[in-house]
Amino acid sequence: ETGVTQTPRHLVMGMTNKKSLKCEQHLGHNAMYWYKQSAKKPLELMFVYNFKEQTENNSVPSRFSPECPNSSHLFLHLHTLQPEDSALYLCASSHPGQGTNYGYTFGSGTRLTVV
């Protein structure tokens, strides 16, 4: 375990389902991120939260809805997804802001398959 825990590890859902991905960290980080990794593509940033506030939305479709109730927890609510949304969804955390005295810690990811 890296200190960032993601659940579930695997998820299969139908296009009409609603599900949620969960990310939890107790590293004292105040920035949390959702990334998407599709096959044969670089990781893509989806959302950034700093101190529970969303600071970046990288043009993500509204069928993905993030929630950050506190600095330790981050959710990604999913509804009416498409098969092309099948991917590995990775959560990460760090200390926010610029500067080099920080590190990124990634979770193990949720492998999502939309059928």
Added chain:
Amino acid sequence: KNEVEQSPQNLTAQEGEFITINCSYSVGISALHWLQQHPGGGIVSLFMLSSGKKKHGRLIATINIQEKHSSLHITASHPRDSAVYICAVRETSGSRLTFGEGTQLTVNP
């Protein structure tokens, strides 16, 4: 053209060989990360560097800020080093990381 380019895309080596993976970027950065991703998806941060060189065990990472280039070296490679190695840069303008496409390394016994 991706802001972060890695080479090679795929690399196969024999156990014991010295391995080099390269990363070039086109933006101003505050830090560069080397990450390792094993099958199954989990990502481990290997190095974060903003200048010079860092060493951890058999892994060495170097960066040349003027040339916007970094290298990851693995000495005495081992089959357990087989993974995807990803270069990521943190731009000076924010907190997000921009990722390269990764290098798939396979080390054969």
